[in-house]
Amino acid sequence: MAMAAIVINANKEPLYHAQGYVFGTLVDINIYGETEARASALANRVLQDFQQLHHQLHAWKNGPANQASQESASELMHVNTAFANSQQPVKLSPLLTKLLSDAQALSLRSEGLFNPAIGHLISTWGFQQDNFGVSKIDPDKIRSLVKANPAMSDITLKNGEVYSKNPWVKLDLGGYAKGYALDQAVQYLRGQQVQHALINIGGNIIAIGQHGNKPWRVGIQHPRKPAAIATLDLNDGWAIGTSGDYQRYFMLDGKRYCHIIDPRTGYPVQHTQAVTVLIPPQPHAGVLSDVASKPIFIETEDKKSHAAALLGIAYYMAISEDAHVLITENMAQEIEWLDEKFKLNAHVKLIKP
Amino acid sequence: MSNLLNRSGAIYRQLRAGDWLIIIFSLAITLLLFQTLWTNEHASKVQVRLGDTVYGTYSLNQNRDIVIEGGIGTSVISIAQGKVRFSKSPCHNQYCVHQGWLVRAGQAAICLPNQISLELIGENKPYDSLNY
Numbered sequence: 001m002a003m004a005a006i007v008i009n010a011n012k013e014p015l016y017h018a019q020g021y022v023f024g025t026l027v028d029i030n031i032y033g034e035t036e037a038r039a040s041a042l043a044n045r046v047l048q049d050f051q052q053l054h055h056q057l058h059a060w061k062n063g064p065a066n067q068a069s070q071e072s073a074s075e076l077m078h079v080n081t082a083f084a085n086s087q088q089p090v091k092l093s094p095l096l097t098k099l100l101s102d103a104q105a106l107s108l109r110s111e112g113l114f115n116p117a118i119g120h121l122i123s124t125w126g127f128q129q130d131n132f133g134v135s136k137i138d139p140d141k142i143r144s145l146v147k148a149n150p151a152m153s154d155i156t157l158k159n160g161e162v163y164s165k166n167p168w169v170k171l172d173l174g175g176y177a178k179g180y181a182l183d184q185a186v187q188y189l190r191g192q193q194v195q196h197a198l199i200n201i202g203g204n205i206i207a208i209g210q211h212g213n214k215p216w217r218v219g220i221q222h223p224r225k226p227a228a229i230a231t232l233d234l235n236d237g238w239a240i241g242t243s244g245d246y247q248r249y250f251m252l253d254g255k256r257y258c259h260i261i262d263p264r265t266g267y268p269v270q271h272t273q274a275v276t277v278l279i280p281p282q283p284h285a286g287v288l289s290d291v292a293s294k295p296i297f298i299e300t301e302d303k304k305s306h307a308a309a310l311l312g313i314a315y316y317m318a319i320s321e322d323a324h325v326l327i328t329e330n331m332a333q334e335i336e337w338l339d340e341k342f343k344l345n346a347h348v349k350l351i352k353p
Numbered sequence: 354m355s356n357l358l359n360r361s362g363a364i365y366r367q368l369r370a371g372d373w374l375i376i377i378f379s380l381a382i383t384l385l386l387f388q389t390l391w392t393n394e395h396a397s398k399v400q401v402r403l404g405d406t407v408y409g410t411y412s413l414n415q416n417r418d419i420v421i422e423g424g425i426g427t428s429v430i431s432i433a434q435g436k437v438r439f440s441k442s443p444c445h446n447q448y449c450v451h452q453g454w455l456v457r458a459g460q461a462a463i464c465l466p467n468q469i470s471l472e473l474i475g476e477n478k479p480y481d482s483l484n485y
Binding site: 018019020021024025026028030047132133198200202203204205211216217218219220221226227228231240241242244246247250276338 | 402404405445446448452453455457459460461462463465468470479480481482483484485
């Protein structure tokens with residue numbers, strides 16, 4: 001009887017849920033406390049804004065070449081073409097100017113571990129397409145791309161224009177755009193006086209308000225199973241982001257090659273399965289939730305804390321290749337383990353501040 | 354009263370090693386079943402989404418295949434004995450098929466290329482969104 005009452009209440013609660021596919025991933029929007037009509041209009045607008053951002057920022061074309069379904073080139077792709085051909089400055093939209101200068105600053109702070117200039121490496125590994133993967137690794141090409149050393153410090157932004165002194169710079173904002181989109185959505189929804197919402201773009205989540213009288217609750221994906229390993233409450237203004245070797249990868253000769261590439265070696269990282277960062281409320285919480293997991297993912301275990309400190313990350317968790325968990329004490333206090341193996345704490349190592 | 358105690362003591366003495374084994378074994382099974390069936394929320398339904406719309410919500414208490422035309426081709430979703438999985442997909446990497454069977458509420462599988470998602474629904478949703 002009690003159970004039935006709960007179900008009825010759950011069906012009546014003013015929770016609107018929408019899904020869409022943007023940025024090559026799944027977007028999941030929950031809005032609480034609005035009428036269905038208003039929530040649906042707001043969610044649609046957010047999805048449209050995401051779509052527009054994607055059109056401006058995508059680094060490669062969707063769909064097979066020479067087909068009608070192919071997307072048109074984005075502003076970012078035009079910039080990349082210009083970089084490859086000359087050092088002449090090209091005009092930039094105000095939005096892209098802002099994003100590139102922010103991405104440049106973050107790349108600098110991360111000592112180049114967050115490097116959106118390595119688009120050529122990413123495409124060499126076959127990740128700049130929807131059906132990704134390569135059948136053969138090309139060590140010579142990888143070596144020469146690492147030697148060319150494309151970096152965000154190679155580009156100069158001035159008077160609404162940009163140029164690169166290094167023709168090997170190819171921008172890919174795959175580790176930035178989703179985070180920016182989260183911040184943009186939060187700004188829009190708060191401007192519309194939305195009190196409660198949870199926005200998830202491919203595993204980067206940000207919270208506004210809460211789910212009725214309790215906080216929004218998010219699950220952290222198990223890197224090797226279709227289940228959550230843990231849950232945590234995401235309070236108003238907090239963001240969370242995960243980078244995983246299971247999101248985009250291919251297998252070759254029994255080895256896993258994921259989309260997260262160490263810019264120093266040119267090879268996919270193989271010592272880490274997943275890194276989750278938790279970001280307290282701040283103006284660019286969404287961007288940080290997207291960007292900050294990459295440097296921590298790329299660094300080896302002994303240097304992960306250093307990589308986290310560079311971007312001011314206080315809460316994070318890393319799951320190593322052999323399924324051991326490295327977690328900051330404050331993050332351990334936030335999460336509730338679901339997975340039995342981790343719950344027993346046998347695999348969990350706390351990092352003291 | 355003391356008579357009664359004596360008699361029950363006699364019953365214990367009559368139990369053989371095999372009887373004890375059965376008792377311990379059944380206790381262990383009960384505990385195990387209690388853990389898997391009670392503490393972990395089993396799902397009763399699966400919600401299937403195609404693109405931005407709900408394609409359908411299906412009971413897990415049946416055996417059937419659901420055939421869906423997605424953006425790049427035909428996906429097959431199989432429901433059997435309270436579980437659900439992607440069993441066929443036109444996508445290149447087959448992540449969705451490799452996810453295998455989903456059992457518990459909140460578990461989800463997504464096929465990004467074909468824009469189809471499965472989510473298991475139970476009486477209590479363990480979380481609002483998944484940080485995958």
